[in-house]
Amino acid sequence: MDKIILHVDMDAFFASVEQKDNPKLKGKPVIVGGVSERGVVSTCSYEARKYGVKSAMPIFMAQKLCPQGIYLRGRYWRYKEVSAQIFNIFREVTPLVEPLSIDEAYLDITNSKFKDYKEAAIYIKRRVYKEVGLTLSIGISYNKFLAKLASDWNKPNGIMIITEDMIPEILKPLPISKIYGLGQKSVRRLNNMGLFKIEDLYIHPKEFFVEYFGKYGIDIYNRIRGIDDRVVTPNRDRKSYGKETTLKFDTDDKDELSNYLKSFSTQISSYLEEKNIFIKTITVKYKTSSFINHTRSKTLTHYINKAEDIYNIAIEIIEEEVFSEPIRLIGLTVSSIKEEKVEQLTLF
Incomplete structure (x- = not known):
């Protein structure tokens, strides 16, 4: 293979961290995401998946499928801490590490110290298990698409390699x-x-x-012909910023929803101003009581980052909506980002 790309994906990351930190949870169906019926599953252990529980499923549905499950609120500070340890190991293997999320990344090891790609994968798995105590799955191929596809092949704790001579036959039976x-x-x-x-x-x-x-x-x-020219890009810039919440009670009261949008606008604006970032696309997301998602966006002709400006556009969007049923989730996202680079000027 001309290029050697790894896609590394932690196995049931949040739930695995909980099981590692509390050995009493090992081998049990652990569901992370919330303890109330209004929550959503963030991650669940493989023991819980046997019952049909999966990510993004409403907690009340998970409870029906797996009433004996152990339901935990997420400890995101802890997951970030463990993720940092894991990514440090990745960067010892190659500087070309592109994070996709807190628990997965692409690694380009084409010019790394490892000439044998399977040896590199085994090295990463052993280091992470020894130092962090968690398992992961690795897909290996000559481009990003195939590497990501491969990492899901033998989960959990697997390694899968897709080479040029396996294309297109290995892809044809896939959905x-x-x-x-x-x-x-x-x-x-x-x-x-x-x-x-x-x-x-x-x-x-x-x-x-x-x-x-x-x-x-x-x-x-x-x-679908095994061609993907995207390169592994370290320190990928975020393309959007957002906040959302599942409501305690379903509602179609726009005044109540506007209060959430105002809070989201303030939080998002605070982040944008701190980073000196401007945006011009505002998106309101809502989910109805029957779990149907809707997104509505507006793109401006100019860039903004003030809470009041973001909120005003969000309100315009929500006021134009006609709700056919109550809302259970409301969210606000901003995108089309421009970062202002500020240089310190001297007097001379």
Whole structure:
């Protein structure tokens, strides 16, 4: 392989940290995310997954599936602490580490001290287990798309390698939901057309992909052929900032929702001003009592970062909405970011 990319993904990270810190939880169905019925599952242990519990599931549904589960509030300060230890190990292997989240990353080890990519993967797994006490899964390939696909292959605690000679046959039986860049709506639309597996898409020409996916069509066309030219980029800049909360009681009272948006605007603005960042796209997200997500956005012609300006746009968005049922979650996100670089000027 010309390039050697690893995708490293911690196994059930939050739940695994809880089990490591409290040995009494080992082997038990641990669900992290909240203890009230209004919460959402952040992560659950593999013992809980056997019952059908999964991330992003409402707690009340998880409780029905796994009433004997141990439900814990997340300790995010602790997860960040453990994550920092793990990422330090990654950066000892290669400086080319691109974080995707608190518990997963791409590593480009093409020019690292390791000539054998499997040796590098085993080294990382052993170091993390010895020093942190957690397991992880690693996908190895010659590009990002295939490495990420591979890391999910033998979870938990697995290693999977995808080489050029395995393409496209290894991809064809996979569901199209596995294609990076395809959202749920696109998957549903393709399923309605009778396209369920990658092999169903593979037979179509480039023109089909451009027609259905627009400017991203060529990327999708290439990925199912094992082509992905994205490079591993260390210290990826954040593209958005947001806050959201699940309400204690469902509501369609816009005055009540506006209070949450005001609080979110203040918190987001505080962060933006501290970092000297400006934005021009504001998105309000809400989830109805029947768990249907809605997002509404407005993009300005100019950049802002003041709480009052963000809040005013958020209110405009929410006032235009007609709720068909009560709301259980409200959120606010800002994007289209511009960072102002400030230089200290001297008198001379």
